[in-house]
Amino acid sequence: MDEVCYFTNRDLAEGGHARAWVFKERCPKCGKGLMGKPVEKGKVKMRAKEYVCPECSYSVDKEEYEPTLTLCVAYTCPSCGKDGETTGMYKRKTIKGVPTYRVQCTDCGANIDITKKMKEKKD
Numbered sequence: 456m457d458e459v460c461y462f463t464n465r466d467l468a469e470g471g472h473a474r475a476w477v478f479k480e481r482c483p484k485c486g487k488g489l490m491g492k493p494v495e496k497g498k499v500k501m502r503a504k505e506y507v508c509p510e511c512s513y514s515v516d517k518e519e520y521e522p523t524l525t526l527c528v529a530y531t532c533p534s535c536g537k538d539g540e541t542t543g544m545y546k547r548k549t550i551k552g553v554p555t556y557r558v559q560c561t562d563c564g565a566n567i568d569i570t571k572k573m574k575e576k577k578d
């Protein structure tokens with residue numbers, strides 16, 4: 456879990472299943488640390504509004520930083536039932552009033568919507 460800054464595994468509302476994750480990326484300033492949510496007393500502050508480099512303390516606003524990251528998705532398509540992998544932008548769109556990561560099935564083009572879990576407290 457150290458190398459990802461987001462991970463989810465869930466059944467989709469329309470059927471099918473998806474796992475999604477985002478790898479941490481190297482600090483653009485020092486190139487050594489992996490940018491992540493700040494850590495305080497050994498615990499990651501998931502709700503922090505910024506990402507920081509553990510090496511040089513360079514920090515970037517979450518809103519600015521997250522869309523530059525790549526969301527990787529491994530899914531079982533709710534429409535055609537095939538398994539596949541694709542990538543999307545790590546930024547939620549509001550779809551039917553719910554914050555959602557939307558990617559498309561590489562086989563049939565159906566939308567695969569990973570909605571925000573309402574009880575998810577991670578961010």
Ligand SMILES: [Zn+2]
Binds near residue numbers: 482487510513
């Ligand atoms: Zn750094």
Ligand SMILES: [Zn+2]
Binds near residue numbers: 532534
């Ligand atoms: Zn499909």
